[in-house]
Amino acid sequence: MxxxxxxxxxxxxxxxxxxxxxxxxxxxxxxxxxxxxxxxxxxxxxxxxxxxxxxxxxxxxxxxxxxxxxxGRWSYTTPFLFYACMVAAMGDLIYGYDVGLFGNLQALPSFLNRFGETINGTKALSSHTTAVINSIIFLGKGVASLCFEPTVERLGFKWTLYILCGVQCLGAIIELASRNWQGFVSGRVLTYFAVGFCETAVPTYASELAPAPVRAFFSGSIAFWLGLGSLWGSLMSRGFLNTQADYGWQIPVAISMVPAVVMAVLLPWAPESPRWLISHGQRDRALAILDRLRPEIDVDAGHTVMEIDAIEQAIAESKIADNGSWLDIFRGTYFRRSMIAAWIFILQQISGNAFLASYATTFYKQLGFGNNSFMYTNISSAAVVAVTIPCLLLYDRIGRRPIMIVGSFLMIPGLLIVAILGSKSTHSSSEVGAIVFSVILYSCAVKVAFSTPCYMVASEIGGVMMRKKIMTFAACWDVISAFVNNYSVPYLLNKPGAGLGAKVGYIFAAISICAFFFTVFFVPELKGRSLEEVDELFELRLWAWQFTKAETHGAGARIAALEGSHALxxxxxxxxxxxxxxxxxxxxxxxxxxxxxxx
Known part of the structure; x- marks a missing residue:
């Protein structure tokens, strides 16, 4: 015994x-x-x-x-686990590269020469074109979010990622062949279909592979790769800052296919999710894969067999409880979980994150920073990547919730300083530095408070049967809020429209205050919990701050113990x-x- x-x-x-x-x-x-x-x-x-x-x-x-x-907790990882998650992370690189690239691309002379119109004697994109080109793309992302759950359920994670790679390359080819902005946008709609799969499939896949003690690191790594891709895209745009010919925008767009090709080449050696295999009656294959994902000492000890048994039991119990339909999102504890996941995604969009991701360079130019606008954007992207690395390690050590609370609080002063100083007609060198610093402060704060945790929380909060559906639900609200935000921001910034300029920071600061209180009162701590353990935790009807010390005793708790997270x-x-x-x-x-x- x-x-x-x-x-x-x-x-x-x-x-x-x-x-x-x-x-x-x-x-x-x-x-x-x-x-x-x-x-x-x-x-x-x-x-x-x-x-x-x-x-x-x-x-x-x-x-x-x-x-x-x-x-230690890292002793529960293996090189094969890192390989599988890093291959999937190529999708995050696609996502980040697109965000960083297009935020700068629409300010490049070569792009404006091809797709812009003459406004006040210079080539530029009108407010209407800017709004459409930055918002209609979310149609593709929305369709992908809706397709994610049925696609994965039918085909599995690996084939979903293959589809991602193919659609990304097709979209980039259409962009390269475009001769007007409408054609370019049609290509971006397809690339954002790929982005929709990235945002849902990659963190869910990683969360299903990783043991509980390090799950936040792997499922949240989407934020690091997204930030790295964004920095890469920004630097590519800066490299063609003074280019007038078409190749100035075509080369950066063509390079967006590279991560997709690399992923497609490496995917054959990546595993399918053992949890997906078990839910589809392929126990032996699931065990063989789990034996490669877990350390040899655990395999020899029989822990992987016990983990497979416990996962099977948790799935069977959920099926007996008749959980798993779309209507369950609005029933019982699943409704609470769906709202938490959805609002984390919504708040990361409407609190100003999407504004700076899409319009930072344009915003700096409006403040009169000239070509330094590209440099400031690159510095901000680099700072975000730098701050993401230690936070990914801390989410599993001190928890998601404390970092989210501190980050959401720091978002507020960052936006207020941008609004106060940016509203002035002229800026001294110290004020320029303060504005750039405040943008960096906000960008780093929102990254650790919402942009990273939104993926890890949404991918784990659904428990056994509703994980993919709640992720899909949350991702759809992410798309809706991003569309509304990206379509309205040009009209808030410019005329014709409200013409608020930097004063738009006051609006986002008010939303950030709400985001802070939402985090304090509603976001639970799931550090170290197995995916199957989440169901029992929510059935206890706890306040958000009570999750940390709550005890569980079911199959999920046994899985967490086997994965090395806590005792039972x-x-x-x-x-x-x-x-x-x-x-x-x-x-x-x-x-x-x-x-x-x-x-």
Whole structure:
């Protein structure tokens, strides 16, 4: 028999070969506690008082072998897991490159010479054209968001990513062949269909592959690759700043196919999601893939078999509860989860993020910063990439919620400074520096508060059966809010229209205040929870700040323990269906007494 029950001082592993490969379960023995408990990731070794005379070596008692073991959360990852998630992340690079490229492309002389019109003696895009060219593209993204769930359910994640690659290349080819802005926009609609699949499929795929202790790192890495792609796109545009010929915009557009081609070449060696395979009755294939995704020590210990069993149980329980239809989005706890996921996406769009992503360079030019506008945009993109890296590591260590709260608060002063200083008719060099700094502050804050967590939260909050549907629902609201925002901003900035210029920052600052309170009162902490564990957490009807300390005891909690996230009683008898709680507790008490006698 093997256990994982719950503590923090001394680590033992019990190996039992009764069920094939030896099963290793991590135990902690506390000197002043009769309990045997499991470690949290990254625990520090120290001797408990009563065990000072026990040497840190293996010893044996009858049929059970006791070993000392220490593991951090990164020990639950493998090179194959990194490979699979990085291949999928090429889709994020496509998304980011498009955002960074077009935010600058529409200000390039070569692009304006081809697609602009003469306004006041110079080539430019009218407010109407700018609004259409930055908003109609979300039609493609919206269709992709709606197609995501049925496509993945029918074809799986890998074929969905293949479709993404093909559509991206087709859209880029249409853009290159265009001779008017309407033709160019039709190509961008297709590329934004690919972007829609990127935004939904990539984080969901990563969240299904990664173990709970590092899931935020992998599912949230979309933000890093998106930021890196955005910086790449910005730098490509800057490289053709003074080019008047068509190749000045054609070369950057052609390069947008590179990530798609690289992904298509590498995808054959990437795995399908084990959870998708289990839900489609392919247990053996799912186990073979999970054995490659998890460390060898866990495979040899039989943890992957137990994880597959627990996932199967969670899926079966959800099907018995008749969950999984689209109407369930508006029922029970799923309605709360759907609203949280949707509003995180909405707030990351309407709080000013989309405004700066699409119009930052144009906005700087309106303030009179000239060709330095491109440089300031590049600096901002680089800062966002730099701040994303440590935050991806911290989301799994200190949690999503604290970072989101701090980030949403810092968004407010960033926007207010832009509004106050940007509204002045002239700007000193110090004021220019303050405006650029404030834009960078806001860009970094919204990145860590919403632009990154929106993907990880939406990809995990749906639990067992509703994960893809809630992601689709949230992504659709992301599209709607982005469309409304991108269509209205040119009219808010320019005339004919409100002509607010930098004063639009006051509007976004007010929305950011609402975003801060939304984060405090409604966004739960799901750090270290397995995907299957989320259902039980929401059934407890907790306030957002109570999720951190909540305890769960079902199949999801067993999966989290097997993935190395937190402790729970896991006993090998559960593999064979013997789950009586009273019997389990009695066996654990007997094991605890036996261990203390041996020690």
């Amino acid at each position: 093997a256990f994982v029950h719950s503590t923090h001082l001394f680590s033992l592993a019990i190996a039992n070969g009764a069920f094939g490969a030896p099963h290793v379960a991590i135990l902690h023995v506390d000197g002043d506690d009769d309990g045997v408990r499991a470690p949290s990731p990254g625990w520090r070794f120290r001797w408990p008082p009563v065990l000072n005379n026990v040497p840190p070596v293996a010893f044996t008692d009858m049929s059970e072998q006791f070993l000392i073991e220490k593991r 009683a896991i006993d090998s008898d559960k593999i064979h269906g013997r789950t009586d709680v009273k019997d389990t507790i009695e066996r654990e008490e007997q094991a605890t007494s036996a261990i203390h006698e041996v020690l």
